[in-house]
Amino acid sequence: KPDKFPPGPPRLPLIGSLPFFPAQVKNGKQKMSTWMQETFGPISGLYLGKRPMVILSDFDLIKDLYKKHEASGRPKNKPFHENRFGSPDGSQRGLLQSSGQEWQEQRRFTMKQLKDLGFGKSSMEDMINEEVAKLAQLLEKDVGKEMSMNLKLNLSIVNALWYLLTGEHFALEDPELQAIVAKFDSLLRLEIKNTPFSILMEGWMPKLAKFTSPGFKHMKDLFTDIKDLVGKALVDHKKTYDPDHPRDFMDMYLAEIDKSSNAPDSSFHGTRGEESLVSTMLDLFLAGTETTSSSLLWSILFLLHHPEVQARVQREIDEVVGVGNQVSLEDRALLPYTNAVLMESMRMATIVPSALPHAATEDIQLNGYVIPKDSVILANLLHVHYDPTYWPNPDEFNPNRFYDEATRTFKQNERLIPFSIGKRYCLGQSLAEKEYFLFFTGLLQRFTFEPAPGSPLPKIGRDSGVVVGILRNAPLYKTILKVRQ
Numbered sequence: 001k002p003d004k005f006p007p008g009p010p011r012l013p014l015i016g017s018l019p020f021f022p023a024q025v026k027n028g029k030q031k032m033s034t035w036m037q038e039t040f041g042p043i044s045g046l047y048l049g050k051r052p053m054v055i056l057s058d059f060d061l062i063k064d065l066y067k068k069h070e071a072s073g074r075p076k077n078k079p080f081h082e083n084r085f086g087s088p089d090g091s092q093r094g095l096l097q098s099s100g101q102e103w104q105e106q107r108r109f110t111m112k113q114l115k116d117l118g119f120g121k122s123s124m125e126d127m128i129n130e131e132v133a134k135l136a137q138l139l140e141k142d143v144g145k146e147m148s149m150n151l152k153l154n155l156s157i158v159n160a161l162w163y164l165l166t167g168e169h170f171a172l173e174d175p176e177l178q179a180i181v182a183k184f185d186s187l188l189r190l191e192i193k194n195t196p197f198s199i200l201m202e203g204w205m206p207k208l209a210k211f212t213s214p215g216f217k218h219m220k221d222l223f224t225d226i227k228d229l230v231g232k233a234l235v236d237h238k239k240t241y242d243p244d245h246p247r248d249f250m251d252m253y254l255a256e257i258d259k260s261s262n263a264p265d266s267s268f269h270g271t272r273g274e275e276s277l278v279s280t281m282l283d284l285f286l287a288g289t290e291t292t293s294s295s296l297l298w299s300i301l302f303l304l305h306h307p308e309v310q311a312r313v314q315r316e317i318d319e320v321v322g323v324g325n326q327v328s329l330e331d332r333a334l335l336p337y338t339n340a341v342l343m344e345s346m347r348m349a350t351i352v353p354s355a356l357p358h359a360a361t362e363d364i365q366l367n368g369y370v371i372p373k374d375s376v377i378l379a380n381l382l383h384v385h386y387d388p389t390y391w392p393n394p395d396e397f398n399p400n401r402f403y404d405e406a407t408r409t410f411k412q413n414e415r416l417i418p419f420s421i422g423k424r425y426c427l428g429q430s431l432a433e434k435e436y437f438l439f440f441t442g443l444l445q446r447f448t449f450e451p452a453p454g455s456p457l458p459k460i461g462r463d464s465g466v467v468v469g470i471l472r473n474a475p476l477y478k479t480i481l482k483v484r485q
């Protein structure tokens with residue numbers, strides 16, 4: 001291993017550290033990052049084939065490293081780069097998986113335009129509340145019946161995002177919307193069992209890895225479906241758009257493509273620009289739908305375990321907002337206990353347990369170690385959120401970590417970083433927080449969630465998540481809804 005490489009299992013030529021993983025890691029019973037943290041400490045390193053990987057399991061180290069530009073790349077990812085019009089070297093287009101100039105241009109543009117559209121502002125509130133009302137109507141049909149909230153929440157979240165990006169609403173019953181949402185869900189719940197062999201094949205023979213990588217085909221089909229959907233909206237937008245009066249994100253993007261017609265190096269130029277548009281839209285969907293709905297699914301599960309917390313949240317909302325009045329974002333500051341419940345839910349859920357993999361774009365010094373150029377870097381957020389030094393009894397759902405009973409105020413905690421931190425923190429944080437708050441309060445105003453008598457509730461705690469790919473989903477459960485008002 002290179003000099004000053006962080007501690008970890010040995011490395012063999014070509015196959016790296018894979019033979020040294022214990023059986024429970026190899027067969028997926030324990031997460032690799034948990035084993036690395038427990039065995040080698042807060043900064044550790046290994047080799048996946050020829051690719052170095054460094055895992056950080058400490059809040060301060062993550063904060064220090066993710067400030068740095070040279071830690072803000074994304075790994076090149078053959079053969080998956082094909083899904084986002086990638087280059088032969090494996091680098092990808094769009095927002096989520098791109099690096100360097102493409103990433104900087106796409107991130108800067110998307111953040112600015114979404115902000116101008118009301119992303120992160122209160123004007124978005126009405127649109128989200130409309131989706132909450134539609135969802136409530138849909139749920140009313142199932143009141144008193146044993147049901148799963150799973151696919152229902154996603155429909156509304158996808159719809160809200162689609163509206164922002166293209167100005168169109170689907171009906172929640174629209175089969176096209178339902179098919180897309182079902183595909184997302186199956187992809188994100190698909191148990192992709194990466195074997196040491198499939199990992200090695202991706203590094204050695206990426207072209208053949210298309211056939212050996214579990215989930216590659218499923219992923220490609222899903223990406224094709226979403227690209228088709230975006231492509232159709234693009235054709236319609238091109239016919240009707242007026243550069244001086246952009247209606248939605250897609251119009252703003254088309255205007256930027258026009259502006260870049262004389263800038264061949266820009267990622268908005270010509271055909272490349274259109275490919276970036278499709279990739280960026282795809283990324284906003286991938287990043288922005290299951291994450292938010294999964295957070296809601298988790299929080300309902302926590303409330304099913306803690307009916308007293310649910311009753312207290314409902315009481316607070318009734319007192320502050322009033323029965324039957326629509327919750328507004330301005331109420332957030334007046335609902336400290338509700339906010340504490342949301343933060344504790346985010347901590348326990350940690351839906352993106354290793355954030356997204358970063359890549360070192362050059363050698364980086366950290367805490368006396370060297371992270372070599374092209375290393376994959378993982379931030380072990382799950383450990384940061386379950387570290388008993390900072391979160392006593394971390395498996396216990398306890399909103400009082402974020403609530404001061406004496407002063408009845410909300411307590412912030414900088415160690416809660418579900419959206420990651422630094423240069424590449426979640427671009428949708430502001431939207432996600434608004435959606436999460438308005439959906440959660442809107443549902444609890446109207447309904448009480450009760451456990452379904454025939455179906456035992458899955459456990460909660462560090463080992464209870466269903467980790468699939470980059471997401472830590474709530475285990476599936478059933479609930480019964482009761483109408484409150």
Ligand code: HEM
Pocket residue numbers: 095096097107161283284285287288289291292295351352355356357358418419420421423424425426427428429431432436
């Ligand atoms: C509760 C909901 C959400 C959580 C917990 C969450 C969490 C995260 C995390 C941990 C990352 C990785 C950051 C890193 O690489 O260090 C990320 C990236 C990202 N998220 Fe979110 N996210 C949520 C919702 C959303 C929403 C609603 C959107 C947009 C509509 C969104 C868009 C993105 C994008 C575009 C990135 C990539 C940023 C980049 O690479 O520069 N996310 N998110």
